[in-house]
Amino acid sequence: MNKRLLILADGALSVFGAKTAVCLLRFRAQDVVAVLDREHAGRRACDVLPVPAEASIVATVDEALEYRPDTLVIGIAPPGGQLPAEWREIIRRCIQAGVHIVSGLHTFLGDDPEFAQLAAAHGVTLADLRRPPEDQPIASRRARETRARRVLTVGTDCNVGKMFATFELAAAARERGVRHRLVATGQTGMMIEGSGLTIDRIPADFVAGWVERLVLEADADPAPKLILVEGQGSLLHPSYSGVTLALLHGALPDAMVLVHHAGRDRMRYVDQPIPPLRDWVRRYEEILAPLHVGKVVGIAVNPHGLSPSEARSAIARIEDETGLPAVDVATEGAGRLLEAVLA
Amino acid sequence: MNKRLLILADGALSVFGAKTAVCLLRFRAQDVVAVLDREHAGRRACDVLPVPAEASIVATVDEALEYRPDTLVIGIAPPGGQLPAEWREIIRRCIQAGVHIVSGLHTFLGDDPEFAQLAAAHGVTLADLRRPPEDQPIASRRARETRARRVLTVGTDCNVGKMFATFELAAAARERGVRHRLVATGQTGMMIEGSGLTIDRIPADFVAGWVERLVLEADADPAPKLILVEGQGSLLHPSYSGVTLALLHGALPDAMVLVHHAGRDRMRYVDQPIPPLRDWVRRYEEILAPLHVGKVVGIAVNPHGLSPSEARSAIARIEDETGLPAVDVATEGAGRLLEAVLA
Numbered sequence: 001m002n003k004r005l006l007i008l009a010d011g012a013l014s015v016f017g018a019k020t021a022v023c024l025l026r027f028r029a030q031d032v033v034a035v036l037d038r039e040h041a042g043r044r045a046c047d048v049l050p051v052p053a054e055a056s057i058v059a060t061v062d063e064a065l066e067y068r069p070d071t072l073v074i075g076i077a078p079p080g081g082q083l084p085a086e087w088r089e090i091i092r093r094c095i096q097a098g099v100h101i102v103s104g105l106h107t108f109l110g111d112d113p114e115f116a117q118l119a120a121a122h123g124v125t126l127a128d129l130r131r132p133p134e135d136q137p138i139a140s141r142r143a144r145e146t147r148a149r150r151v152l153t154v155g156t157d158c159n160v161g162k163m164f165a166t167f168e169l170a171a172a173a174r175e176r177g178v179r180h181r182l183v184a185t186g187q188t189g190m191m192i193e194g195s196g197l198t199i200d201r202i203p204a205d206f207v208a209g210w211v212e213r214l215v216l217e218a219d220a221d222p223a224p225k226l227i228l229v230e231g232q233g234s235l236l237h238p239s240y241s242g243v244t245l246a247l248l249h250g251a252l253p254d255a256m257v258l259v260h261h262a263g264r265d266r267m268r269y270v271d272q273p274i275p276p277l278r279d280w281v282r283r284y285e286e287i288l289a290p291l292h293v294g295k296v297v298g299i300a301v302n303p304h305g306l307s308p309s310e311a312r313s314a315i316a317r318i319e320d321e322t323g324l325p326a327v328d329v330a331t332e333g334a335g336r337l338l339e340a341v342l343a
Numbered sequence: 344m345n346k347r348l349l350i351l352a353d354g355a356l357s358v359f360g361a362k363t364a365v366c367l368l369r370f371r372a373q374d375v376v377a378v379l380d381r382e383h384a385g386r387r388a389c390d391v392l393p394v395p396a397e398a399s400i401v402a403t404v405d406e407a408l409e410y411r412p413d414t415l416v417i418g419i420a421p422p423g424g425q426l427p428a429e430w431r432e433i434i435r436r437c438i439q440a441g442v443h444i445v446s447g448l449h450t451f452l453g454d455d456p457e458f459a460q461l462a463a464a465h466g467v468t469l470a471d472l473r474r475p476p477e478d479q480p481i482a483s484r485r486a487r488e489t490r491a492r493r494v495l496t497v498g499t500d501c502n503v504g505k506m507f508a509t510f511e512l513a514a515a516a517r518e519r520g521v522r523h524r525l526v527a528t529g530q531t532g533m534m535i536e537g538s539g540l541t542i543d544r545i546p547a548d549f550v551a552g553w554v555e556r557l558v559l560e561a562d563a564d565p566a567p568k569l570i571l572v573e574g575q576g577s578l579l580h581p582s583y584s585g586v587t588l589a590l591l592h593g594a595l596p597d598a599m600v601l602v603h604h605a606g607r608d609r610m611r612y613v614d615q616p617i618p619p620l621r622d623w624v625r626r627y628e629e630i631l632a633p634l635h636v637g638k639v640v641g642i643a644v645n646p647h648g649l650s651p652s653e654a655r656s657a658i659a660r661i662e663d664e665t666g667l668p669a670v671d672v673a674t675e676g677a678g679r680l681l682e683a684v685l686a
Contacts, residue, residue, distance in 0.1 A: 106479055106548075132546065136449055139581045141613050203475065204550045204586045205449075205543040235588075236633050238482045242589025243547045249581040270484050275633055287630070290579050290618055 002194070006069030006099065007035045007055075008090060009076060018076055019159065020104060020188040022049055027167045027192045029053035034067040036060075036090065050330060061093045069094075073191060074103040083107045091115060095124050102127045104187025104198065129187040130201040137209030143252040144292055146219040146227060148181075151341050152253035153231035153300070154284050156274050158240050160261040161329075162231035163189050165300035168334035169228050169257065169341070176338065180226040181218040185211065185247060189230045200232060200243050207243060211250030226341065229253065235283055236275070237267055245287065252292040255341045256284055258324075262314040263305040277322050297340040299326040345537075349412030349442065350378045350398075351433060352419060361419055362502065363447060363531040365392055370510045370535045372396035377410040379403075379433065393673060404436045412437075416534060417446040426450045434458060438467050445470045447530025447541065472530040473544040480552030486595040487635055489562040489570060491524075494684050495596035496574035496643070497627050499617050501583050503604040504672075505574035506532050508643035511677035512571050512600065512684070519681065523569040524561040528554070528590060532573045543575060543586050550586060554593030569684065572596065578626055579618070580610055588630065595635040598684045599627055601667075605657040606648040620665050640683040642669040 005028070009021035025032055025045045032045070032055040040048045041059035048057065058064050072094040074087075083105050091101060091109065095118045101109055108128040109115045119126050143150060151169065153162040163186060173180040182189075184196025197214060199207050211229070218227045229251045233240025258280055265274055275283075281296045288294050299318055303311035311328060318326040325336050348371070352364035368375055368388045375388070375398040383391045384402035391400065401407050415437040417430075426448050434444060434452065438461045444452055451471040452458045462469050486493060494512065496505040506529060516523040525532075527539025540557060542550050554572070561570045572594045576583025601623055608617055618626075624639040631637050642661055646654035654671060661669040668679050 138612070141581045141615060200548040201546045203544045204547040204589065205583065207547045207585050208581055208583075235630070238484045238551055238592040238595075238634055240548065240551075241592045242550050242585040242587075244585075245578075245588045246547065246585025249584045252581075269481070272484060272634065283630075287578070287626075291581055291615065 002071050002100070002102070003031055004068060004070040005032045006064050006067065006072045006094070007032060008072060008074050008087065009035055009037045010087065019163070020073065020076060020191065022051060023163060023167070023188050024073060024191060025049060025051035025053040025055065033069050034058055034064045036064050061090045065093070065097050065099070069099055071100045071102055074101070074105055083109075092118065095119050095122050098122055098124060100125045100127070102129065102191060104129045104191070106130055106201065129190050130198040132202045133197065133210070136203070136206050137213050138206065139208035139212045139250045141252065141291055143212045143215045143250060146215060148219050148224045148227045149255065149341070150215060150227050150229065150251055150253045151255045151257065152229045152248065152251050153257050153259055154244070154248070154296070155231055155234045156258065156260045156277070156280050157264060157267045158233050158237050159268055160259045160264070161300065161302040162259045165257055165259050165329050165334065165337075166228050166230040167192060168300075168329040169338055172334040172338040173226060173228070176335075178226060178338070178342070179222065179224045180228055181224045183211075183214045183218050183227060183229045185230045185232055196230070199247065200240070204242060204246070207246035208250035211247050215251050231259070234267070235287065238270055238272070248284070248288055249291055252288070253294045255297045256294055257298050257300050257337055257341065258284065258296050259300045259302065260318070261302040261304060262311065262318070263303070277318060281322060281324070296324065297343070298324050298337040300329050300334070300337060301326050302330070303328050345414050345443070345445070346374055347411060347413040348375045349407050349410065349415045349437070350375060351415060351417050351430065352378055352380045353430065362506070363416065363419060363534065365394060366506060366510070366531050367416060367534060368392060368394035368396040368398065376412050377401055377407045379407050404433045408436070408440050408442070412442055414443045414445055417444070417448055426452075435461065438462050438465050441465055441467060443468045443470070445472065445534060447472045447534070449473055449544065472533050473541040475545045476540065476553070479546070479549050480556050481549065482551030482555045482593045484595065484634055486555045486558045486593060489558060491562050491567045491570045492598065492684070493558060493570050493572065493594055493596045494598045494600065495572045495591065495594050496602055497587070497591070497599050497639070498574060498577045499601065499603045499620070499623050500607060500610045501576050501580050502611050503602050503607070504643065504645040505602045508600055508602050508672050508677065508680075509571050509573040510535060511643075511672040512681055515677040515681040516569060516571070519678070521569060521681070521685070522565065522567045523571055524567045526554075526557045526561050526570060526572045528573045528575055539573070542590065543583070547585060547589070550589035551593035554590050558594050574602070577610070578630065581613055581615070591627070591631055592634055595631070596637045599637055599639045600641050600643050600680055600684065601627065601639050602643045602645065603661070604645040604647060605654065605661070606646065620661060624665060624667070639667065640686070641667050641680040643672050643677070643680060644669050645673070646671050
C-alpha cells in the first residue's frame with residue numbers, strides 16, 4: 001500500500017486550498033496515480049499546479065478507480081478538520097474497491113461505525129493520522145542532547161509554507177549529501193515522510209514532550225548532521241500559538257528558518273495585522289533564548305500571488321530589512337537556506 | 344454528592360506536594376470531612392497546613408469512611424498524572440461504600456474496566472475532570488467582546504500559586520461586592536468552583552478556542568464586572584509553555600497578575616534559571632500585545648519557605664524592581680491586587 005496514491009481534493013485544488021494535495025504532488029510526485037477534483041477534471045496535476053506530478057485529474061470515483069490506486073489520501077485540511085458529508089460516498093466506494101484510506105481529518109474515520117465495519121469486511125486499513133498516541137511524555141529540555149544540529153521552520157502566520165520549506169530543505173540536503181532526518185509534525189508531512197506525529201491533536205500538556213521524543217529518536221545512528229523539524233502555526237496566531245510554542249520549546253532548535261507569505265499583511269482566519277519581519281526574528285529568538293540559544297538564519301519567502309518582478313522586489317526588501325538570506329524555495333530551491341543553517 | 348469530601352493525599356500532604364488538597368482545604372474548608380494521609384494521621388488539617396479546615400487526617404480508608412464522605416477527591420497532581428498502583432484498593436473500597444469519585448488524574452478511572460464495572464454496580468459516578476470534551480472550537484480573538492474586564496493569572500514557573508491567587512482575587516471581589524465570575528482551567532480549580540475545564544488535556548489545537556468560549560460564556564447576564572481566569576504553567580517552562588500561551592491568546596486579558604515564588608530561582612522539573620521579574624512582565628505583555636493590549640498590574644508573591652522578615656524584604660524588593668504592588672495573598676488577601684486590577 002501507499003505506493004499508488006489517489007488524492008481526494010474535491011473542489012479545492014489550489015495552492016492554498018489543498019495543501020496536502022499540492023505537497024504530495026510535489027514531494028511524492030512519482031507515487032500519485034490520480035487526483036479526484038471535479039473542477040479541474042480532464043487535466044494533469046502539473047497543468048494546474050506548480051508541481052512535477054503528471055497524475056490525471058478525474059471527476060468521479062469510478063474514473064479514479066481505473067487508475068488502480070492502493071490508497072486514498074484525504075487531501076484537505078480545513079481549520080476545524082470536519083469530514084464533508086458529500087465525501088462519505090467516495091470513501092465508501094474506495095473501501096469497497098479494496099483501497100486503503102489515509103486521513104488527516106480531525107474526525108476519525110476509524111471511529112465511524114459504517115466505515116469501520118466496511119473496512120474490516122474488505123481488509124482495508126483506515127489510518128487516522130491525527131489520532132493521538134497513548135504515551136504522555138513531558139518535555140524537559142532534553143532535545144539539547146542531540147549530536148545533530150536541530151532546525152525548525154517557524155512562520156509569520158499559519159498556512160504560509162513551513163512544511164513546504166522543511167521538505168525543500170530536506171531536498172537540498174539530499175542533493176548535497178548532507179545526512180539528515182525530517183521530523184513531520186502534521187498530517188501532510190506524515191503522508192510524505194511516512195513517519196511523524198500530528199501534534200495538534202495531542203493533549204496540550206504532551207505536545208512539547210512528544211516533539212522532544214521525536215527529535216531525540218531522529219538522532220539515532222547513523223547520526224544525521226541535521227534534524228529538520230516541520231513547524232506549525234505561528235507564535236502570534238490566536239488559534240495555534242500554543243502548538244507553535246510547545247513545538248519550539250520541545251525541539252529547541254539551533255537554527256530557525258522563518259517562513260513568510262510576501263503577499264499577506266493580515267493573518268488567516270482572524271482580523272489581525274502581521275508584524276514586521278524583524279519583529280518576528282526577535283520574538284522567536286527571545287522566547288527560545290532562556291531555554292536554548294537558537295537563531296533565525298534565513299527567510300523562506302512564499303511569493304504566491306505576486307508577479308515574478310514583484311516577488312524579486314519583495315525578496316530584496318526582506319533581505320534588506322532582516323539582513324538575512326531570503327529565498328523563494330519553490331523556484332530557487334533551499335540551497336542558500338541550507339548553507340545558512342549549516343554555517 | 345460533592346458536599347462531604349474525602350481527600351486522598353496519601354503521603355503528599357504539604358503545600359507543594361498536594362496542591363489539590365491544600366486548595367480544597369482552604370477554599371472549600373466547610374465541605375471537607377476527612378483527609379487520607381498516613382504521614383499526618385491523627386492531626387487536623389489546620390494543624391498541618393495553612394488552611395482553615397478542621398477536617399481530621401486519617402491513616403486508613405476504613406477510618407475515613409466513618410466520616411460518611413459522599414465523594415472521594417483524588418488530591419494529587421503529579422506531572423505525568425499517572426494513578427499510583429497502591430491507591431487502587433482505596434478507590435475500590437470507596438466505590439463499594441457508595442462514595443462518588445472525582446479525579447483530576449490523566450489516567451481516566453472511567454476507562455478502567457474494574458472501576459467502571461464496580462461503579463455501575465454501586466450507583467457511583469466516576470468524574471474524570473481531565474476527560475476532554477467533544478467540541479473542537481478554534482480561537483478567533485473573540486474574547487475581546489466581553490463587557491467584563493478580563494483578568495488572567497500568569498506565572499514565573501508552574502506550581503507557584505496561580506490558582507491560589509485567582510481564588511483569593513475572587514474572595515476579595517466577593518468581600519467588596521464586585522460582581523465576578525471565575526473560569527477554572529485545571530482539575531483543582533474545577534473541584535473548588537464546580538465548573539470549568541481541564542485545559543491541559545484538550546487536543547492542543549482547541550485549547551485557545553475552549554478558553555475563548557469559557558470566557559465568553561462567563562460574560563452572561565447579569566454581567567459580571569470581572570472575569571477571573573485561572574492561569575496555567577509558565578511562558579518559559581518547556582513542559583507547559585504551549586498551554587500557557589494558548590490560554591493567554593484565548594483569554595486576551597485586560598489585566599494580568601504575575602505569580603512568583605519568592606524562594607525559587609530555578610524552574611520545577613527542569614534545570615533552568617528563572618529570569619528577573621521585570622523580564623517576565625515585559626514578556627507576558629509583549630506576547631499578548633499584537634492581539635490585545637493587556638498589562639501586568641500586580642505581583643502575587645508566594646513566600647513559601649521564607650521567614651516572615653525574609654518574605655517582607657522579598658516583597659519590598661519585588662515592588663522596587665517592578666514598580667507594581669506585590670502582595671502575599673495567603674496572609675494579606677488579594678485586596679490590593681484587586682484594586683490594581685480595577686484601576
